[in-house]
Amino acid sequence: MSFIDQALKEKARSLPRKSGVYLFKNSADRVIYVGKAKNLRNRVAAYFRANETDPKLVGIQHNAKALDFIVTTNETECIFLEATLIKKYRPRYNVILRDDKRYPYLKLTMQEAWPRLIMVRKVEKDGAKYFGPFEGSVVRKTIRLVKRVFPIRWCKSLPLKKRKEPCLNYHMHRCLGPCVGKVSHAEYLDLCKGIITLLSGRVDKIIDKTKTKMQTASQNKKYEKAASLRDNLRTLEKISEKQKAVLPRPKDIDVFVCDTQETGYVVLVLKVRQGKLIDKEVYRPKQYTSHELEEALRQFLLQYYSSSLDLPAEIVVQFDFEERGSLENALSKTRKVKFVIPKRGDNLHLLQLAEENLRFIARKKGLDVGSLKELQEVLKMDKLPGRIEAFDVSNLQGTNMVASMVAFEGGNPQKEHYRKFKIRTLEGPNDVGAVYEVVYRRYAKTLAKKLPLPDLILIDGGIGQLRAARSALVQAGRSDTKVISLAKKEEEIYTLESSVPLRLARDSLSLRLLQRVRDEAHRFAITYHRGKRNLFA
Known part of the structure; x- marks a missing residue:
């Protein structure tokens, strides 16, 4: 049976023989694939060949119901337009740099009189220096490390506010105090140049300069400054140890x-x-x-x-x-x-x-895949539970009731898909009702369109919470999604197919995976609940 849309095939034959970008759309007018071509007509026509076996091309043939294109003046323009449109539409059949928003940059605001080092998620042509991208946890550690060696300002005020007294960071030797005139503008900019050198990977130059400054301070009997420089030197040497020379020449x-x-x-x-x-x-x-x-x-x-x-x-x-x-x-x-x-x-x-x-x-x-395969067998699922979503409810004697949802793909957390829920429909302790509410909101409301749907849903709780989740899924029109619950005390797995809970060996790979997902949902919910408690304390 052919899935090829004949009207679309005819439209492809009428495309210009020019370079450009093409967009396939589905019946909901959502972009499902973006591509580029030196010759639009020839390239797009190739998608409508019969007997295609590549899963991606078969998927496009099956789902494409509309076609759009943009003619470009040259191939370079074509390449960047393709990248821009992929980032904008995040099409199903394109390669997506996963969690593109999640990877931040370090920005040294050199366009400001007194530059700051901050984390940003967008690179702009604004005169600042950018470094990265980094993973989220790495970028914060890097900021702390850099500021330990180069104590530039922490405050966010623009322009820099003049103060009568320095802040705590100055007294802790974490800032040179530009707001109270404790450092000259030239000396401050010299610090910023050091940051650029360090973040560019040239740590050896910083080490040499720091050694010279330390020796000079010691000779001038400025022992406190020499001690501070010694501490900086140790930090830099630790960085240098991690940056092993792998090439005989200084290449990037x-x-x-x-x-x-x-x-x-x-x-x-x-x-x-x-x-x-x-x-x-x-x-x-x-x-x-x-x-x-x-x-x-x-x-x-x-x-x-x-x-x-x-x-x-x-x-x-x-x-x-x-x-x-x-x-x-x-x-x-x-x-x-x-x-x-x-x-x-x-x-x-x-x-x-x-x-x-x-x-x-x-x-x-391989271990992650092994645990997923084992879980598939244990739960008698038709396919690998590649995406698992887990829910947990948190409250203190029924007050400030909240819930969390975490997502794992391929055994790894996808933190950009985590979600927090404030319980809207209940008062007092009611975990079962809360589970119903959040599961329904996740799979019946706008989140159902914004996030991928899971292969498996895990509820933190027993049979009551499981039945509530099932009812919510039926109401949301998602009754075909597999849902289970995991009770904490005995680590029993409840399913809808059996009245007897599953008990897996404590060293079972699949149980360990479920525990890891469940515990992450619990951690995320507890953190959110504590934050709300502290807010109203």
């Missing part, structure tokens, strides 16, 4: 390796700055299953660098991919960039190092 290189896994695919990035390995990043992009790993890598690279100002001189990849030269030219508008597929030498060594790191991740991932 990013190394990308990727591989497919049962629950998706993973990309690992090694960042080398000035010949030193300074960071490792792991991404699990959202992608509809496809055999085209090369195309997935191309889309990932385009999104990764579309908003990054930290372009290296060389980008090392495992294999060649279509339109590598076009992407290279597009990125080189900011800085000359070269893609390298190494066969020997230092770059091959870096690639092998990245692949070794990826193998370690794959081993851990």
